[in-house]
Amino acid sequence: MTTQVKIGTETTEDGSTTIFSLGGHLDATMVNMANEKIQEILDGPSSHILFDLKDLNYISSAGLRILVYAAKKMKAKNGGIALCSVSDNICKVLEISGMDKFLPMFEDRQKAIEAIQ
Amino acid sequence: MIKILVVDDEADVEALITQKFRRKIKRGEWDLVFRRNGEEALEALKKDPRIDILLSDINMPKMDGLTLLQKVNESNHDLRTIMVSAYSDIDNIRVAMNNGAFDFITKPINFQDMETTIQRSFANLEEMRKALRSHDDLLVLKKELNLAQKIQQSLLPKEFDLHENCSFEGMMFAAKEVGGDYYDLFKLDSERIACLVADVSGKGVPAALFAMVNQTLIRSMSSGLNTSTGDLISKVNAKTSENNENCMFVTLFYTIFNVKTGELTYTNAGHNPPVLIHEDGRTEFLPLTGGVPLGISEGEEFAEKSMTLKPGDTVFIYTDGITEAINPQGEEFGDSRLLEALSANATSDLKTLSQDVHQKVMDFAQGADQFDDLTYLCFRYGPK
Numbered sequence: 001m002t003t004q005v006k007i008g009t010e011t012t013e014d015g016s017t018t019i020f021s022l023g024g025h026l027d028a029t030m031v032n033m034a035n036e037k038i039q040e041i042l043d044g045p046s047s048h049i050l051f052d053l054k055d056l057n058y059i060s061s062a063g064l065r066i067l068v069y070a071a072k073k074m075k076a077k078n079g080g081i082a083l084c085s086v087s088d089n090i091c092k093v094l095e096i097s098g099m100d101k102f103l104p105m106f107e108d109r110q111k112a113i114e115a116i117q
Numbered sequence: 118m119i120k121i122l123v124v125d126d127e128a129d130v131e132a133l134i135t136q137k138f139r140r141k142i143k144r145g146e147w148d149l150v151f152r153r154n155g156e157e158a159l160e161a162l163k164k165d166p167r168i169d170i171l172l173s174d175i176n177m178p179k180m181d182g183l184t185l186l187q188k189v190n191e192s193n194h195d196l197r198t199i200m201v202s203a204y205s206d207i208d209n210i211r212v213a214m215n216n217g218a219f220d221f222i223t224k225p226i227n228f229q230d231m232e233t234t235i236q237r238s239f240a241n242l243e244e245m246r247k248a249l250r251s252h253d254d255l256l257v258l259k260k261e262l263n264l265a266q267k268i269q270q271s272l273l274p275k276e277f278d279l280h281e282n283c284s285f286e287g288m289m290f291a292a293k294e295v296g297g298d299y300y301d302l303f304k305l306d307s308e309r310i311a312c313l314v315a316d317v318s319g320k321g322v323p324a325a326l327f328a329m330v331n332q333t334l335i336r337s338m339s340s341g342l343n344t345s346t347g348d349l350i351s352k353v354n355a356k357t358s359e360n361n362e363n364c365m366f367v368t369l370f371y372t373i374f375n376v377k378t379g380e381l382t383y384t385n386a387g388h389n390p391p392v393l394i395h396e397d398g399r400t401e402f403l404p405l406t407g408g409v410p411l412g413i414s415e416g417e418e419f420a421e422k423s424m425t426l427k428p429g430d431t432v433f434i435y436t437d438g439i440t441e442a443i444n445p446q447g448e449e450f451g452d453s454r455l456l457e458a459l460s461a462n463a464t465s466d467l468k469t470l471s472q473d474v475h476q477k478v479m480d481f482a483q484g485a486d487q488f489d490d491l492t493y494l495c496f497r498y499g500p501k
Binding site for chain 2: 027031058060061062064065068069072096097098099101102
């Protein structure tokens with residue numbers, strides 16, 4: 001079983017959006033790592049974060065918390081967050097928990113970036 | 118300051134060392150004490166347990182250095198021993214090292230080497246003391262956590278004999294000492310009983326604190342409740358969302374169960390759907406009410422649903438630690454295994470039902486580390 005989380009960030013050309021790839025198993029022990037990275041982005045110039053969840057196979061409630069946290073903080077910067085390439089499994093978690101209401105989801109990066117900008 | 122006990126039978130050693138290290142002594146970096154044999158040294162150690170370094174000659178009258186070393190070992194005195202002897206005495210030096218001496222220097226004494234050896238030995242001793250302190254702190258923390266665990270467990274209702282018309286059962290297993298799950302069960306009046314299961318984001322102490330506030334809030338806001346469960350949860354959510362900087366949240370399923378009529382009114386706040394188990398073994402998930410977790414959206418309005426249970430119907434509320442329990446292959450326990458286990462226990466008493474589900478989850482996990490708390494709460498309509 002994989003308990004590793006893969007994290008990668010890149011910024012769109014105009015610098016307005018940071019794309020945050022989250023892969024693997026995002027449980028309570030792995031959340032700290034992601035949290036630090038998010039804090040960096042929050043302190044940076046981007047006004048939007050796009051979470052690319054293509055390779056994410058599990059998200060715990062602690063993982064959901066950091067998404068909500070990022071959403072709130074980015075909103076305060078007049079920006080926001082979006083998710084893309086969300087697997088059926090994760091999608092189900094988001095729907096049951098009602099979190100889909102706060103976390104707009106898009107099919108892929110392209111569509112998400114178009115919607116954001 | 119390093120406190121050093123120097124033991125040597127040669128009369129001029131004291132004068133020589135005091136002279137060589139007079140600056141260190143004057144600056145208060147070293148505090149030197151001199152004795153002439155092992156017996157005197159032991160006396161000095163007894164009088165002053167704060168001695169950090171024992172610098173001892175091997176060949177001395179009355180009690181030699183090796184015997185002194187042995188006695189010091191027996192006394193559990195927290196220090197580092199450095200032996201002093203001639204190179205030709207290497208056999209004795211080896212014996213001393215094998216018996217716990219930390220280091221040695223050779224005669225005639227090279228004072229530069231002596232200083233380095235003392236400083237290095239002291240650094241090692243300090244390191245050890247620091248590790249011991251951390252270890253002690255951890256033990257205290259561990260004790261406090263155990264106490265917190267007892268307090269948390271004691272807040273979970275253990276009295277399930279609430280009405281002759283119905284049975285209830287609940288249990289919670291935390292993944293760490295304390296958890297962010299809880300269940301609650303309390304009478305609103307002679308007919309209506311509030312039942313709920315909650316799951317706070319994250320685990321451990323932060324989640325446990327959040328859970329405790331939430332439980333208290335719900336209990337106090339439920340008292341004298343005549344309004345709907347939706348209104349109650351909306352109010353609890355507003356309170357929970359205030360000053361929630363860290364965006365912690367809690368998913369929750371709250372229901373008021375009328376033990377006379379079998380009527381059930383409930384509100385769901387982002388929690389996974391409870392299971393309705395019919396007496397004949399059929400199972401279904403309760404339709405949810407579309408609520409979001411508490412704490413993330415202040416002005417949220419929560420809906421409610423009502424239904425009436427038939428005698429023999431059981432409602433099983435739980436947290437996702439159960440369906441998301443994993444085995445060593447990384448597979449989840451999942452909905453279908455849960456429904457199967459519940460169906461098989463449709464007419465078992467509720468304690469048996471809960472224990473059987475828990476056992477099945479544990480068997481499935483085959484000892485794989487569980488990352489989440491496991492909570493079960495169920496009730497059945499109809500005489501026992």
